[in-house]
Amino acid sequence: MRYAIISDIHSNLEGLEKCLDKIDEVGVDQIVCLGDIVGYGANPNECTEVVRQRCEISLKGNHDIVACANDHPYEFNPMAKDAILWTREALSDENKRYLDDLPEKVEMEEFIIVHGAISDPGKYIHSPADALTEFGLMNDYGLCFFGHTHITGSFELRQNMIGNFQDLELAVEDDAKYIVNPGSVGQPRDKDPRASFLIFDSQTAKMEFHRLNYNMTLAQRKILEAGLDERLAIRLTYGI
Numbered sequence: 001m002r003y004a005i006i007s008d009i010h011s012n013l014e015g016l017e018k019c020l021d022k023i024d025e026v027g028v029d030q031i032v033c034l035g036d037i038v039g040y041g042a043n044p045n046e047c048t049e050v051v052r053q054r055c056e057i058s059l060k061g062n063h064d065i066v067a068c069a070n071d072h073p074y075e076f077n078p079m080a081k082d083a084i085l086w087t088r089e090a091l092s093d094e095n096k097r098y099l100d101d102l103p104e105k106v107e108m109e110e111f112i113i114v115h116g117a118i119s120d121p122g123k124y125i126h127s128p129a130d131a132l133t134e135f136g137l138m139n140d141y142g143l144c145f146f147g148h149t150h151i152t153g154s155f156e157l158r159q160n161m162i163g164n165f166q167d168l169e170l171a172v173e174d175d176a177k178y179i180v181n182p183g184s185v186g187q188p189r190d191k192d193p194r195a196s197f198l199i200f201d202s203q204t205a206k207m208e209f210h211r212l213n214y215n216m217t218l219a220q221r222k223i224l225e226a227g228l229d230e231r232l233a234i235r236l237t238y239g240i
C-alpha cells in the first residue's frame with residue numbers, strides 16, 4: 001500500500017490543494033489525515049470538505065475538538081482562541097458534525113495514527129524523551145505517525161538508542177521502531193515555510209517527505225480579509 005500522510009492543515013486551502021496535486025501526481029492508495037483540519041486559517045469549511053472527499057481516514061486534532069465545542073477555549077493562547085471562536089462561527093453544522101465524529105487515535109493494519117501522542121492525543125512529542133514514552137506504548141507496531149508539533153521529522157528506536165532525524169528519505173527497517181511526523185500542510189513551524197507531508201510505501205518500506213511552495217500570498221490575504229490576527233498571516237512567511 002502507498003499512503004500519503006498529511007496533518008495540521010489548519011484551514012489553509014492553498015497549502016492543502018498544493019499537497020493534493022502532488023499526491024495525485026505521484027499516486028497513492030490512501031490519504032490519511034492526522035487532524036487539526038481547522039483553526040488559524042480562513043477556509044475551515046473548504047478544508048473540511050476536501051478532507052471529507054479525499055481522505056480515507058482522518059483524526060480530529062485539538063483545534064477540531066475545540067471548534068466543535070461550546071465552552072470557552074481556556075486552554076488556547078489569545079491568538080489561537082480568537083481564531084477558534086471565528087472558526088466556530090464560520091463552520092457549517094454539517095462540517096462540525098463530521099469533525100466531531102472523527103476518532104482521536106486509530107490502530108491501522110500497518111501502523112498507529114494519533115494527533116499528538118499515543119499516551120495523550122493532546123501531548124506534544126518534541127524530544128527523544130517524549131518519544132521514549134510513546135515507543136513503550138506501541139506494542140507490536142513498528143511505526144506510528146503523529147502531528148500536532150508542526151515539525152517534520154522522525155524518531156527511531158534501535159537497540160535502546162533513540163535518534164531524531166530530519167532526512168527527506170527514511171528506510172523503515174524491521175529491527176527498529178519509528179515515530180514519524182509528516183509536518184504541517186498549513187502552518188509549518190520548523191522555520192521552513194513550505195507545506196509538508198509524506199508518502200509511505202509499505203511494500204518497499206520507504207518513506208519520502210515532500211516540501212512544497214504554495215500560493216501563500218493568497219492564504220495570507222484571506223486571513224487578513226477575514227479579520228483574523230495578522231500574526232497568523234505573518235508566521236506563514238517564516239514557518240514559525
Ligand code: ZN
Pocket residue numbers: 008010036061063148149150
Ligand atoms: Zn495543529
